[in-house]
Amino acid sequence: MEQLSPIEFPVGKGSNTSIHKAGMRWGEFVIKIWLQVCALISLVTTAAVVVLLLVESVKFFKVVSPLEFFFGTRWVPLLEPSSFGVLPLLWGTMLITIGAAVIALPMGLACAIYLSEYASDKIRAWVKPTLELLAGIPTIVYGYFALTFVTPLLKTFIPNIQVFNALSGAIVVGIMILPMIATLSDNALRAVPISLRQAAYALGATSYEVTTKVVVPAGLSGVMASYLLAISRAIGETMAVTIASGQTPNLSLSMLESIQTMTAYIVQISLGDTPAGSVGYQTLFAVATMLFLITLVLNIISQWILSRFREVYD
């Protein structure tokens, strides 16, 4: 957008023109301050999150050594003897995220390719809103879907699967982030100019070759950014995994067992009656800090990729 330059009126300080008589200046000043304060709220929010998590984590690490927290393999914060190794929670989150990514990254890209390269305008016009609808469904619904549909379905194939298991959580989180990847990547692929495709077709390439060797590489920064955003969303996802995957901190490799993610742990603590100020309560903030940092780093990398590697065509 073009920038408005400050408006200068050709009037001196003492002059008594209609502009001064209008008396709008004070009102404008107040309004401008109000708007500025509103814009500052977002900065204050960020500052509040950072300060809060920092202060409470410092309190936590005064009681529990960081060594135990980051490298311990047992997470038993509320029972004696307590143990504060965060690795099982981190592993639970990773299990869900990897599972969801395995499902959603290739499928999401395939959807995006179909929508941008193959689908007719008519099909596109209703498939894309449908996918957006899928993206707008609250996560609690996915949790319900996992518990009452996906897990029973899995049980018919894998009889020894537990009621709460990482697999069905990963599947529904995958379904959940798929539309996000599909729509964002579709936008990225459609931004690739048609002339590139035409050039490739003119050289005799098939649609497969045009897509995989020209269009996707050209739109790769957008696709990668959508991947990172989706993964960050999977890491922060709460209700679906809480309902589907259980409350058992677990370092197991098996996806058929109950696990606990960082987010599910936070829900568990806040539903329980852990007294405020106790070490058990402080764990809430330590775990939230990890969650916040991981998602923040992913989001920043995704923005960096977008700004650094975006191919700009005329």
Added chain:
Amino acid sequence: MAFISEQEYQNLQHRHRKARVFQRCCAAVTWASVFLLAVLLYQVCADGLGWLDWQFFNSFPSRFPDRAGLKSALVGTLWMIALVAVFSIPVGISSALYLEEFAGKGKFAKFVELNIANLSGVPSIVYGILGLAIFVRYFALERSLISGALTMSLLILPTIIIAGREAIRGVPMSIRYAALSLGATRWQTTWAHVLPASFPGIMTGVILALSRAIGETAPLILIGAMTFVAFLPQGPMDSFTALPIQIYNWVSRPQPEFHELAAAGIIVLLVVLLLMNATAIYIRSRTERRLK
């Protein structure tokens, strides 16, 4: 004389076969995703439709599935959304106006922009923790409607601001120049021309953001919306429950009857969301027509 050898012809056929298979795979994956949505909706409806009756809407939660209802949850959600709208709409639009019309392109504006982009990626549960520490404990608002509404407002503010800025950016510069050249001040231009021209776009973003707030569960669990509320909130300081909380409560019970109640609750939640989305789409289509 053939233009290409037999081997080249085979090769070409192979490449085109590969392209066809690839196209079909992509199409199959896309239709599978749409099919999943259908399965999800069917599953929810099959489980829950039977429970949707007047009694379900007009009863408080209960230990007995056939007496349980979501009256308090529905009223709680309506209260909360009304409060969230009151807090987040003026602040969100004001921020967007400031960033687009007044802040310029300096370092400060860049910084705020970056900050908002990052805020929109923060997991909702972290907002819940913020709400718990700031509103529930520090400001001692307790586990009230107002705590929940303030937390949700912070959660959806980035969405409103980003959508608002996009809408404001869509207003042609010529409109601003025209107003300014007639002697209007910056604010008069913004208030009388930029804001009305971008209002439909802003409202679309606001409605989508509000519908996100309706479906969010985790922050409300954190700030401690109660699961068993057998009364209707009378004011913003009352404790409350909301639709997603009630659904979570029913889902987490082992009895299958409660799962069906949860499905019924989900139907109500989805219908509310669908109505809001339809409104947003309607507003969008109307403005598209007007601009033509």
